[in-house]
Amino acid sequence: MTRLCYCTNVHPAEDLDGILRQLDTYAVPVREKLGADRLGLGLWLAADVAAGLAASGTARRRLRAELDARGLAVITMNAFPYGGFHADVVKLSVYEPRWTDPRRLRYTVDCVTVLGDLLPDDVAYGGISTLPLGWREPWTAEDDSAALASLASLTRTLRSSPRRIKLAVEPEPGCVLDTVADTVAWLAPRVDPEYIGLCLDTCHLAVSFADPVRxxxxxxxxGLEIVKVQASAALHVDDPRAARAELAEFAEPRYLHQVRELAPDGTVLKADDLPEALETLPGEGPWRVHFHVPLHASPDAPLRSTNDVLTQVLTTVPGDRTIEVETYTWQVLPDRHRQDLVDGIAAELAWADGQLTVEVP
Incomplete structure (x- = not known):
């Protein structure tokens, strides 16, 4: 079975009333535009909201009732951003707190409690995506041990949850677990694969230049599971030296846009943000940029999206699949690439539904 949803981290609200207003403004019209009886959501809650809901069964039941009344169903959660995801400048702060910090564990435990009560009865399990331990520096052996202890504690919580909930660790360029290979190597000998697996973000995968099928x-x-796929596309350019002006349009101050260059000798060169890449990378090989671009609307030449990576992943991922469309960058796209958010989200979901042969839940 395939479950398709969109991630609500695209919406800036960080209190419960604001979240409901955002859903009324965007999610309900998206569902109506698609002609669906029920629309799947990948819910993002800031830490304070998650804590408040986790502390109150009444509040969780109210939220479930509000979602049901709107024809909305939470089938997964995104617990990567802790809060402030739509601040004027996010950049490296999105990787805080790390898995060495008790606040990260507490937040994730709260999300387990919330998702357990929001998950529809006909959904077998729910996944919660999280950051790949933290930004790569500073990171020590002691940090490794502290993160592992926190994940072990979370696993005990997952085992005792009345609903089947799994953690999905999301590799991201520049982090301790930069690539899928890094993440597999770190997780496989350390975690219980019944409860902890991967969130495979196809934008991040594309940026790494790794082969999708392999x-x-x-x-x-x-022996690890892909708990969910975040359906997303990166920017690709074959000749970055000839496309500097087009690339510069995507250099914006809110989010970090890591860049990787595939050098002629096959090595992958790295820059932590697009402005840095424009200054330091040689541009002798193609670039991929961590900038989530709309699935249905590839940028104009000489840029393009990496939707080919997404489609290869979706035809390869086995068994039960949760697919979460996660284009959170609508508000920071260059002006000429923007469109109405309801139209954009609906078009992405329709594209995924058609191209990937999946059903909107």
Whole structure:
């Protein structure tokens, strides 16, 4: 079975009333535009909201009733951003607190409680995506041990949850677990694969220049599960030296846009943000940029999206699948690439539904 949803981290609200207003403004019209009786959501809650809901069964029941009344169903959660995801400048702060910090564990436990009560009865399990431990520096052996202890504590919580909930660790360029290969190598010998697996973000995968099919096969070969796929596309340019002006349009101050260059000798060169890449990378090989671009609307030449990576992943991922469309960058796209948010989200979901042969739940 395939479950398709969109991630609500695209909406800036960080209190419960604001979240409901955002859903009324965007999610309900998206559902109506698609002609669906029920629309799947990948819910993002800031830490304070998650804590308040986790502390109150009454509040969780109210939220479930509000969602049901709107024809909305939470089938997964995104617990990567802790809060402030739509601040004027996010950049490296999105990787805080790390898995070495008790606040990260507490937040994730709260999300387990919330998702357990929001998950529809006909959904077998729910996944919660999280950051790949933290930004790569500073990171020590002691940090490694602290993060592992926190994940072990979370696993005990997951085992005792009345609903089947799994953690999905999301590799991201620049982090401790930068690539899928890094993540598999770190997780496989350390975690219980019944409860902890991967969130495979196809934008991040594309940026790494890893082979999509072999990547999926490597995860399953290691005995780990792809808990969910975040359907997303990166920017690709074959000749960055000839496309500097077009690339510069995507250099914006809110989010970090890591860049990787595939050098002629096959090595992958790295820059932590697009402005840095424009100054330091040689541009002798193609670039991929961590900038989530709309699935249905590839940018104009000489840029393009990496939707080919997404489609290869979706035809390779085995079994039960949760697919979460996660284009959170609508508000920071260059002006000429923007469109109405309801139209944009609906078009992305329709594209995914048609191209990936999946059903909107």
């Amino acid at each position: 990547t999926v096969e490597s995860i399953t070969a290691a």
